[in-house]
Amino acid sequence: MRPLDVLRTALWSLGSNKLRSGLTLLGIIIGVTAVIALMTIGRGVQQGITSRIESQGANLLFVQPGSTSSGGVSGGQGSGSSLTLEDAFALVDPVFAPSIKAVSPQIATNAQIVAGRENTNAQVIGITPEYGLVRNAVIETGRLVSSGDILANSQVAVLSASVSEELFGLLSPVGQTVRISGRQFTVVGILEDNNVGFGQSNQVLIPITTAYYRLASQRTAQGGISVQSINVEATSQEDMSTAELEIATILRLRHRITGDDDFVISSQQGLIETLNETTTALVLFLGTVAGISLFVGGIGVMNIMLVSVTERTREIGIRKAIGAKRRDILFQFITEAVILTMSGGVIGLILGLSFGPILNGRAVLGPRPIETGFSLDIAIIALVVSGAIGLLSGIYPALRAARMHPIDALRYE
Amino acid sequence: MVATLAAAGEETPGVGRPESGPCGVLNMIEIDNVTKVYKMGDTELAALGGVTLTIADGEMVAVMGASGSGKSTLMNVLGCLDVPTSGRYILDGEDVGKLPDNRLANIRNTKIGFVFQTYNLLPRLTALGNVELALMYGDSRNRRQRAVDALERVGLGDRVKHRPTELSGGQQQRVGIARALVKNPGILLADEPTGNLDSRSGDEVMRILHELHAEGITVIIVTHETDIAEHANRTITMRDGLVVGDESHAVPSTSNGL
Numbered sequence: 001m002r003p004l005d006v007l008r009t010a011l012w013s014l015g016s017n018k019l020r021s022g023l024t025l026l027g028i029i030i031g032v033t034a035v036i037a038l039m040t041i042g043r044g045v046q047q048g049i050t051s052r053i054e055s056q057g058a059n060l061l062f063v064q065p066g067s068t069s070s071g072g073v074s075g076g077q078g079s080g081s082s083l084t085l086e087d088a089f090a091l092v093d094p095v096f097a098p099s100i101k102a103v104s105p106q107i108a109t110n111a112q113i114v115a116g117r118e119n120t121n122a123q124v125i126g127i128t129p130e131y132g133l134v135r136n137a138v139i140e141t142g143r144l145v146s147s148g149d150i151l152a153n154s155q156v157a158v159l160s161a162s163v164s165e166e167l168f169g170l171l172s173p174v175g176q177t178v179r180i181s182g183r184q185f186t187v188v189g190i191l192e193d194n195n196v197g198f199g200q201s202n203q204v205l206i207p208i209t210t211a212y213y214r215l216a217s218q219r220t221a222q223g224g225i226s227v228q229s230i231n232v233e234a235t236s237q238e239d240m241s242t243a244e245l246e247i248a249t250i251l252r253l254r255h256r257i258t259g260d261d262d263f264v265i266s267s268q269q270g271l272i273e274t275l276n277e278t279t280t281a282l283v284l285f286l287g288t289v290a291g292i293s294l295f296v297g298g299i300g301v302m303n304i305m306l307v308s309v310t311e312r313t314r315e316i317g318i319r320k321a322i323g324a325k326r327r328d329i330l331f332q333f334i335t336e337a338v339i340l341t342m343s344g345g346v347i348g349l350i351l352g353l354s355f356g357p358i359l360n361g362r363a364v365l366g367p368r369p370i371e372t373g374f375s376l377d378i379a380i381i382a383l384v385v386s387g388a389i390g391l392l393s394g395i396y397p398a399l400r401a402a403r404m405h406p407i408d409a410l411r412y413e
Numbered sequence: 414m415v416a417t418l419a420a421a422g423e424e425t426p427g428v429g430r431p432e433s434g435p436c437g438v439l440n441m442i443e444i445d446n447v448t449k450v451y452k453m454g455d456t457e458l459a460a461l462g463g464v465t466l467t468i469a470d471g472e473m474v475a476v477m478g479a480s481g482s483g484k485s486t487l488m489n490v491l492g493c494l495d496v497p498t499s500g501r502y503i504l505d506g507e508d509v510g511k512l513p514d515n516r517l518a519n520i521r522n523t524k525i526g527f528v529f530q531t532y533n534l535l536p537r538l539t540a541l542g543n544v545e546l547a548l549m550y551g552d553s554r555n556r557r558q559r560a561v562d563a564l565e566r567v568g569l570g571d572r573v574k575h576r577p578t579e580l581s582g583g584q585q586q587r588v589g590i591a592r593a594l595v596k597n598p599g600i601l602l603a604d605e606p607t608g609n610l611d612s613r614s615g616d617e618v619m620r621i622l623h624e625l626h627a628e629g630i631t632v633i634i635v636t637h638e639t640d641i642a643e644h645a646n647r648t649i650t651m652r653d654g655l656v657v658g659d660e661s662h663a664v665p666s667t668s669n670g671l
Contacts, residue, residue, distance in 0.1 A: 005549050016537045318533045321494060322592065323522020323550040325515050406494045410533065 001328045010335040013308075021340065024297075024304045028344025028389070029351065031294030032382050036352025038290050039381075041359065042283030043373035049275050053268050056135055059101075059237055063091075063230040063247055066262040082255065082262040084224030085208070090250055091232060097246040099239035104134040105227040107208055109216040113159075114179040115167040122163050122202040124180055126211020134233045137205075142174040142189025149207040155214070157185040160203040161193045180204065183214055240267060294389065297344070302393035305337050309401040316401050317409025330402040337394025338387055345386025349379055439506070441599060441631045442468040442491060447500030447510075449486050449654075460486035462654040463500070468633065470599070473626040475642035476635045478651035485604065487651065488635045492525050492602045493517045505599055522551040526593025528622075530605035532585045534577040540564060540588045541573040547592045563595035564588070567621055583614025590621055600631045607641055619644050 014021045065082040088105035091097055107126035112119055131137055132144045140161060149156050157178060164173045164187075173187040185206065193201045206215075208227070218226040234243035244265050251263055309316070316329055356372040449461040460483050468474055478484040489495040490502065493509055496517070502510040505524060509517065526547075527533075534543045544560040564573050567587040577585050586606060593601055603622065607615030623644065626632045634645060642648045643662075650658030 001550055002553060005553070009549075012537070314533070315535055318535065319546070319550070320518065321492075321521060321527050321533070322547045323518050323596075325518040325550070327515070328518075328550055407489050410494075410529075 001324070001331070006328075006331050006335050007339075009332055010339050013312075013332075013336055014339060017308075020304060024300050024340055025344045025347070027297030027300040028294070028341050028386060029297075029348045031290065031297040032345050032348025032386055033351040033355070034290035034293050035287060035385075036349055036378060036382055037355040037359075038286040039283065039378050040352065040356045040372040042279060042286060043375070043378070044356075046276055046279045046283070047373040049279065050272050053272055053275075056268070059234040059240055059243075060134065060268050061232040061234060061240065061244055061247065062266045063087075063232060063251070064228070064264050064266070066260070066264055083227050083230060083251075085212075085227055086224050087251060087254055088227060088230045090254055091230065091247060093250065096250060097243070099235050099243040099246055100232055101235045102130045102134050102233045104128055104130040104231040104233075105208060106131065106229055106231065107211045107216055107218075107226075108228050109211070111181045111204075111215065113163060113167065113204055115173070115176065118167045120163060120166045120202060122160070122204045124204045124206060124211065124215060126208035126215070127205050128208050131205065131231070134231045138192040140190040140192050141172065142187070144189060144191075145205060145207045150209050153209045153213055154207055155183060155185045155210055156188045156206065158189040158191050158205040159187055160191045160201060160205075162201050163204055164190050166202075178204075180206070181215055240269070294385070298341070298389040298393045301337055301340055301390065302397060304340075305333060305394055305397035306400070308336070309333060309397045312401075313404065313409050313412035316404050317406050317412065320404070320406035321410060326402040329404075330398045333398030333401050334391060334394040337398070338390035341386045341390030341393070342383065345383050348386070349382045352382070353379075439470050440467050440503075441470040441472070441505055442466070443501075443503040444490070444497075445501040445503075447490060447497040447502060449483075449490060449495065450498045459654055461490070461497070464654075464656055466649065466656060466659075468631060471626075471629050471631055472647060473623075473632045473645045474634070475645035475648045476633060476651060477637060477639070477642050477648055479637065482651040483654035484635050484651045486654070488602060488604055488633070491600075491633065492527060493520050518550070522547075523596060524599050526590075526596060526598035526601045528586070528589050528593050528601065528603035528606045530608040532577070532582075532589045532609075534585055534588055534592075536577050539574050539576055540569060540580065540591075543577070543588055544592045544595050547595050551596065559595055560591075563591040566594070567591045568617075581614065582610050583617055586610060586614070586618050587621065590618065590625075594625060594630070598630065600633065601625060603632065603634045605636055606634060607636075607638070615641075 063083065083105075085105055088103050091100055091103045093100070105128060109124050110121060111124045113122050113124075125131075127145055128150060129145055129147055132139070137144065139158070142158070144158055145156065148154070157180065159167070159173055159178070167173065167178065168176065172190075174189065176187050178185050178187060191203065191205060212218075212225050232243060232247060234240045244267070247265055248261065251257075252261065255262055316324075319329065359372055444464060444466050447461055447464045448459060451458045451460055462483075464483075464487060476484045476487060486495070490497050491504075493504070493512075496512075497510055500510065501508065504520065507520075509520060512520070521527075534540075535546065538546065541557075541560050541564065544563050545556050548556045548559060561570070561573060564570055567590050569584060569587055569591065572580060572584060572588075575584075577588070580588065586609075590601075590606075601622070606618050606622065610618060619641065622632050622634070632645075634641065636642055646663070647661045648658070649656055
């Protein structure tokens with residue numbers, strides 16, 4: 001039997017019972033739509049997280065103090081105070097650390113910010129001018145902290161957009177005064193909100209020296225100015241591991257370390273991987289739930305095929321009597337099942353994809369807009385899976401049809 | 414196997430089993446001590462109890478018998494729809510008794526045309542579609558044209574686009590005949606071809622079968638009506654799974670039959 005005839009016969013059979021075929025199709029469509037929609041949303045979440053993390057600055061390494069432990073109780077990573085401002089400056093070393101492009105130490109504390117009658121809580125971060133470069137901080141208006149501010153311990157502040165909005169509404173805060181922990185600061189700029197999705201978006205940036213002397217004077221045991229973390233930008237993605245090694249070497253020398261490091265170096269990559277693992281697990285879970293509906297759809301196809309084989313016993317007998325081989329009958333029914341599920345797959349794919357643009361950028365399920373990400377592999381997976389479901393659910397009914405004895409089939413009423 | 418020669422001619426083969434004859438007509442069908450036993454639980458039912466028969470190429474044979482006589486089982490075995498439990502069946506020189514399913518399907522497709530009492534047309538296909546169906550499982554060159562030709566030959570050239578429900582019983586049976594002959598089979602097996610028809614349609618169907626016979630096709634008709642059997646030039650009578658009578662007789666001319 002020619003492939004075209006097989007196809008035409010299958011379409012004809014499906015078309016001769018449109019309602020039933022349609023309802024069966026619906027089961028597959030819903031399953032595939034659910035899988036596609038959830039996968040694109042999951043993919044979008046993943047891509048969103050990755051891009052937001054990367055927007056914080058490329059090739060970023062974080063150096064934080066190691067954990068302290070007092071009486072056997074670990075204080076957790078970053079709880080120690082082993083890193084100093086001098087450590088940070090020492091990392092800027094073209095000879096011993098050629099893979100390091102820029103270094104930005106920071107001291108952070110939480111404080112109440114007051115402007116007139118308004119007040120809010122924000123993370124106050126003491127920074128150096130390199131912060132802008134390393135963390136990709138974008139200034140909306142005004143300027144960032146300058147070297148002059150650092151040297152003069154100036155009481156200037158850059159507000160994040162959300163802080164500015166809370167304190168000043170739509171007015172421009174540049175030039176205005178805010179009080180941070182009771183001290184007067186002049187606002188010099190507005191920072192675009194960071195959208196990382198974790199950590200605070202309420203941020204106030206001030207010179208690191210000011211932060212140290214006025215807000216959070218914490219010293220190390222050796223008397224250095226303690227910093228909470230040092231952001232290091234490597235010269236390139238490939239140099240990340242070299243940069244990590246250089247940082248470790250310099251800090252070990254400076255801290256005279258022979259045993260365990262008193263600092264921890266982490267990278268965005270690690271962060272992205274961890275988050276990806278989490279979201280992948282989530283996507284898989286959602287995919288499984290959607291997959292179950294697809295599976296149920298497959299059972300529906302099988303059910304209908306079994307009914308159809310029984311109903312068409314006589315037709316099978318006629319076909320066999322005029323010379324159809326087992327293989328011909330087998331292919332005919334499998335083709336019907338596959339056409340059913342594949343077309344369900346295509347329609348589901350289109351529906352699932354159209355959910356993407358509809359949901360994309362809209363806050364449907366929470367305050368944050370949903371992002372969707374689609375790629376060809378999702379489409380291919382959907383089509384292959386729906387085809388495979390057709391094959392699996394069609395094979396048993398088709399075998400039953402093919403094995404019928406022509407005489408019994410012809411006599412069937 | 415092919416060596417046995419049958420008594421010549423379409424008109425009068427010798428009484429009984431045709432032995433070798435002068436004209437060198439090959440045997441289309443040779444069955445030798447064929448049995449067919451159905452198992453129903455513990456009991457065995459012999460539908461055919463050792464049938465030996467030879468039908469020459471180009472004969473027109475009627476198989477008669479009451480229901481349960483085994484004539485339908487014989488028909489199924491002859492049509493390669495069923496395989497004998499024991500015995501030999503040589504069809505057109507080929508031993509088909511032990512062939513696998515696929516080969517049997519192939520033989521049904523190329524050598525045998527079936528005409529059923531209940532027509533067995535696919536109700537959702539047009540007359541043309543039903544005839545084309547027979548060509549779908551084998552050589553399908555010029556399918557459309559051959560199907561149209563076959564329909565024209567049974568006088569349904571103007572009914573090709575009609576569905577079975579839009580045709581009379583006689584017309585449906587003629588579609589069935591067209592479906593059987595479109596493959597140019599050597600044998601036409603008709604199982605009570607006129608059983609569901611009024612006498613006028615029945616005569617028309619018989620006239621077509623006569624024409625096909627005249628063109629050299631071996632026609633085997635299973636029937637329990639004597640007047641149908643009289644159309645054939647040989648009548649095989651069956652009872653209890655055995656051949657109890659096999660006689661040749663002069664055929665009334667086609668025009669007489671109408």
